[in-house]
Amino acid sequence: MDKENDKDIVVNEINILNSEVSDNLINEDFDLEIYKQHVLSQEYGLCIECNQQNTFEDWCKDCCSKKFQQNFGNWTSENAYIDKFIQESQLNASDSFELLEWIPYNKLRNIQFLAQGGFSTIFKAIRLDGWINKWDYEKHDWDRIIEELGEQDYEDSINPKTKNPLKINEKYGLPVVLKSLNDSSNINDNFLNEWKLHLQCQYRAALYGSVLAPLMGITQDPDTFNYMIVMMKMESSLRSNLLISKYNPNDKFNNLLLISAQLEAIHKLNLVHGDLHNGNILCNGFNSVNISDLGLCRPVNQPHINNNIYGVLPYMAPEVLRGKPYTKAADIYSFGMIMWEMTSGIPVFHNVPHDLNLSLNICRGIRPEIIEGMMPEYVELMKRCWDNDPEKRPTAEELEQFFFEWDRKYPTEENKEKRISIPENEPEITYHPKTYYKSRKIDYSAKINEILQSETLADCIITEEEAAAQEFSDYEEN
Template sequence: MDILDDSKNTSICMQCNQRIINYSNQLCRKQFLSPSRINECSKIRSVQINQENKIESGNLIIDEFIKETQLNSKCCDDFIEWVSCSNLENIKYLTFGGNSKIYSGTWKLNQLSTNIALKVTKDSNNINDNILNELKIHHKCRSQNIIPFYGITKSPEGDEYAMIIKHAEHGDLRNYIRKFFPKLTWTDRIKILIELSKALNSLHQMNLLHMDFHCKNILVDEADRIFLSDFGLCQPIDSEMVSSSIQGVLPYIAPEVLRNKPYTKQSEVYSISMIMWELTSNKPPFSNKHHDVELALSILDGLRPNTVEGTPDFYTNIMKQCWDSDPLKRPDASLLPKIFEEMIELCKMADDKTVSSKVAFYSLPPQIESERETKSFGFDNMLPAYHSESEEKLFMSNENNYETKAYEYSLNIPQVPQELPPSPLLSASQHPPSPFQSSLPAPPPPPPFPPFQSSLPAPPPPLRRSRLPEASQFPKSGYRYQMEDADINEIEGGYRYKMEDVDINETEEDPRYNTQTYAFSLDHLNKAYTELINNRSRLSDFS
C-alpha cells in the first residue's frame, strides 16, 4: 500500500495547495526551499532541480539521495532538503541513544522558523549501506504516525552528518510516562496504545518491520501526538537478511527471535506487550535485572514481568496474550487498533471511581463476539472470557457430575501386609527378613547415573556482579553494553542462570534501554538453552 495514495492520510496545505502528509502546524515546507526551486508563478514547488544551485553536502551519496527525493516529490512535505549550519540556531545537546546523539535547535529560513531535533549517527561521516538504508526507509515510510524527516545537515560537533527531524516536546515515551504517570488514566493509556498500534500497522502496510520497537523509539510532541522514530534496524517483511547477532533492547525482543526464528509482525506485538506493562508500572521491563544472557535464557524459559496491582483484568488479559511465547497465540497485529478501541469504554468505567470496582474483572465488550465468527485468526485467541461451541458442549456434558448421589466405592481402608517388599534403594544388608522375599539371587545394583557431558567448551570463570555498573562505566564507543558468552556459567556438565537484582536510579538515563548489539551470539544462546532443556529432561526422567 502506498501511503501517499491514501487520501485519508493526507490533507491540503493552505499555502501551496499541495497534499501534505504530516499535519501542517501553519508551516508550509515549500517556503523552506531556496527561491531558485520555487515556481513563483504557480505558487507551487517545482519538482525540477536547478542544476546551477548544487547541493553542498560534500558527499556524493547524500547529494544523490536528496535530489532523488525532490525529483519524486508529490506532496508539500515529502522531500529532503540540504540545510546549511548557518540556518540552524540555539543548538543544544539533549541525550544519546544507541549509536546516535540528539540535539535540539531552531531552523530559520525566509523569515520562518520551526523547532527541530538533530540526530547525529556515529561514523556517519562515512556513509555506509546501513546509514543510507535508515535515511531511505525513514523517507519511504513517511506518514502521520512517523516523525517528520525534513533534511540533512552537518553535525554541530565533528565531521558527521545529522538528520533534521521534528522536535518532540515531551521526548520519548519513557520520559513522557515518567513525567505524567501520576496523571495518566486508563483512558489515556489505551489512547496511547491505539496510536501506537496504528503507527505499527501503517508500517506493516508498507511491507516494513520496525525491528526495534520500544519506548525510546517512540516520540511524543506538545499535542501528545505519538510518532515512531529510529529506523536503523527497519527491514522489508520479506527480507532474507540473516544475522547471528542480537540487536535492539533485550526485554522487548520476542522469544522466537531469540530462538533464531524469523522476525514477523507478531514479534512486534510482543514488543507492544512490554509497552503495555510499562504504562502500568512507570518502569521499563526487567529494570531490576542484568540485561545479559541470563535474562535471555529466563525469557526463553517463560519469564515475564509481574502484573502490577490494580491493573484491570481486561487490560491484563490482552497484555498477557500479546506476550505469549507462541506468536500464533498473540492477537494479530492488524487487529490491535480495533482491540484497543473496543477497550475505551471499559477504561472510562475503570477511571470512574464509582464503578471501577465493578469493572475490575470485566472482559471485553460482548459485541466483539460477533466479529470473532468472521475473523478466524487473531480474535480467537483474544478473548478468554468467551468459550467455543465444543467447550460449551463439554461443560454441558459434565453438569451431571455435580449432582448429589451415592457413589459405589466405600471409604473403608483396605488391609495391607504389615511387611512391605524391600525398597530397591536399600542395600541387601539393610533389608529385614520378609515372607515376600524371593529365593532368587538379588539382581546386581544399577549402574550409577552417568554425569552429563556438555558439548560446548567450558567458558572462563563467571564474572561476579553485585550491582549494575554506573552509567559512566558503560563503553562509550557505540554505546554497547558488553556481555560476553562467558556470562553463561557451565556447572556440573550443564548450564545454570541465576539473576541478581539490581538497583537503578529511575530519574537517570539507563543505558541498558538504548538500542545495542549484544556481545553474546544467538548461536551460543540457543546451544545453552538446548543444553538446559535436555539436562532438565534427563533429571526429570531420573526422578
C-alpha cells in the same frame, strides 16, 4: 502567520493526523475501516495554480514538486547520493511531512550535545529558517513554521560548550534535533536506507491518519564531516511520560492506538521496526506519540546485520534472543512490554541486570508481574503480545482495532485542569546499575541455546526416571 503560535500549529497538525475523527462520523456502528476510508477519501480543495485536487491542506504535490525542481541548481550537499535522495523526496512529497531539505550547517545555532544513542550521537539546536509548511502565493516563496526565541535560547548561546551560538540579532528559529551518523563522511546509497524506509513508512502511516516522528532534512558537521539528520524536536520520549500515563490511565488507549497504527503502516510494507522500545517513541504532549529511529528497520525475515543481534534486551522477543530471524511478531512482543509500562509507570525489568540471566528468563517465559487493577481484557491482550509462541501473538492491525474501540470507550482527558499531576511524593525509580536501555549487540544466543537445550534434556531424563519409578511402584503394588 503568528510567529509565537507556529510551533503549536505544526504540533496540532501532527495531532490531527494522529487521532482526530470528526464528531459526525462517530456513532454506534462506526468502526476503524470506515475511518480509514474517510482518511483515504479526504479532499483538501483545489490548487490555486493548476485547479487540481490538493494532496494535503494547502499542498499540491505536482505544483510543489515543480517549485522544488526549479531550485535544484541552487544547492548541493556535495554528495551525489544525498542530493538524489533529497530531490526524490521533494518530487514525491504529498505533504510537508514527507519532504527533506539540504540544510546548511550555518543555518543552525546553539548546537549542544543531548544524548548518546546506540548507533549515533544526538544534539539539540535551533534551525534559523524554520520548516516548510506550504507555498505562499503572495510572496512567491515557501511559508515556513518558525517561532520567536526566548531568554533560555540566548542563555544557552553563552555556554562554552555550545557550537554556532545564537547571535543577539537573531530573533526567530525552530527547535530541532540533530542525529549525527557515525562514520558517515563517505556516505553511500546503502547508508541512507534508514531514512528511505522512514519516508516510505511516513507516507503509509499518513494513510492511516498518523505520522512517524517528522524528519526535516540533512546537514553536515564541517569539523567531523559526518552527516546529520535534522528532525523536529519533540518534547520528550515515552519513557519520560510513563508516570503521566499511570496517573491518567485513559492516555494509554489513545497512545497505544497511535503506536499500533504506525506499526501497522510499517508492517503493511512488509517491514519490521526491529528496535521498538519506550526511548524510540517520541511525545509532544499527552495525545501525540510518534515512532522514531528506524535504524534496525528491515524487510521481514531478513537476516540480522552481519549475523549480529541488536536491541534493548527487555523488549527483545525470546525467539530473537535465540538467534531466529526478526519477524513482525517480534515487534508485537515489544509492544506488549510497552503496554505493561504504560500501566505500571516504570520501565520494564528496571530492577534486574540486563544480562545473560535475564535473556534466559525471558526465553523461559518470565514476564513482568501483572499490576493490580489492570483491566482484564487489557491483561489478556498484553499476554497475547508477549506469548512465547510468535504464532499466538496478535497483528498490529488487530491491536489497532482493539485500541480504536477502547479509545472511544475511554477517551483521554484533554482538560488540563482535570488531568492528574504526578504526586510530589511519587517515589523515584531506582534502576539496577546493570540496566541498559540503549540498543547494543547481544552476542550470547549460542550460550542461551546451549543452556536451554541442556535444561530440556535434563527435564527429559527426570521425566523418564519418574516414569520408571512409577512403573516399579505399580509393579510392587500388584
